[in-house]
Amino acid sequence: MSTDYAALRTMGWPAARPDQLPADWTAVLQDHPDTAIGRVVEQHRSGYVVATGPDETAAVDSLPDWQKPRCPPEQRACVGDWVLLKVLDLHRPQIVAMLPRRNVIKRAAAGEHFKQQLIAANIDVVFVVVGLDLDFNARRLERYLMLVGAADRIVVLFTKADKQQVAADVFATVQQQLESQGISWHALNAKDSTAVSVMSQYLHEGITAVLVGSSGVGKSTLTNALIGEQRMRTNEVRSHDSRGKHTTTYRHLIPLGNGACLIDTPGMRELKPTGDEELGTTFDDVESLAAQCKFRDCRHVAEPGCAIRAALERGELDPARMENYRKLQGEIRRAQDQQAVRLEQQAQAKVLTKPVNKRQKSKYER
Incomplete structure (x- = not known):
């Protein structure tokens, strides 16, 4: 298998030239010659979907160690990870190594036993999406900001600004707190493509962004606006409390066409x-x-x-x-x-x- 670095650049590959790679990445690449570089775009129980370019994806087998029941989740690849692929015994490609992560967004999995659930890896920008409707909760926003603190940059998007139901003084206090932390924020209507264009200043070649937020806040609507087509399914929220249903059921990475990538995630009810x-x-x-x-x-x-x-x-x-x-x-x-x-x-x-x-x-x- 060979690597097309120009194609990888459209998948968020961070380096324009091989000599710009981190030393630990270079070491892993040297230890695994004759492999192709790919990026995990989907993670399923039975395996992974890995992309080697914007239009080149394939189902691949994982490392055998990752399939062991006792393998900690944080040691397996997740969406956004860069992996090395090789065809073994004329079967489909298999992951043979993973490049070191720059960072990872994660939470504790639900249940009594302690396990980590990885949300996305190698993230440059986290968009925390919060609806300005009846489901608005300042305490929940604080919890999201705590969980995504490992990201290089955090931006809060207040959606449903066209039908805001949050008291002006409450919203003003939240804005002041964000500004004091150096966190950028924008209030917008996710269905207005002109308003959504404010996100483009954070999305350029080599940048990977992830959308996180509760169900019904408009993450899939934002994704559709950014890619220019109705690819992601959306649902209306309940009228009496503005709560949404899960429309995105798994995390996946989408190239935006300008060298940036966006990871859409399901709504998270538990933020442990x-x-x-x-x-x-x-x-x-x-x-x-x-x-x-x-x-x-x-x-x-x-x-x-x-x-x-x-x-x-x-x-x-x-x-x-x-x-x-x-x-x-x-x-x-x-x-x-x-x-x-x-x-x-x-x-x-x-x-x-x-x-x-x-x-x-x-x-x-x-």
């Missing part, structure tokens, strides 16, 4: 942290106040000299925002504890299986 998140960007105002407290280990409850309690009493800090900060802080700590337990269990399992593997090897060497 993995333990790797930091709250400093999303809640920089809260953490800045906490640094001014008299005591370093201040719990912001009844301690003297607490800057956060003083700000709450003066009305300078929203109590609901502070409560959400506490809640997310607790969730991150619990996720970190669960992650530590899982890593310890994995380490113990490796130690226990070593003697078994050694005995089996010696048995067949006799």
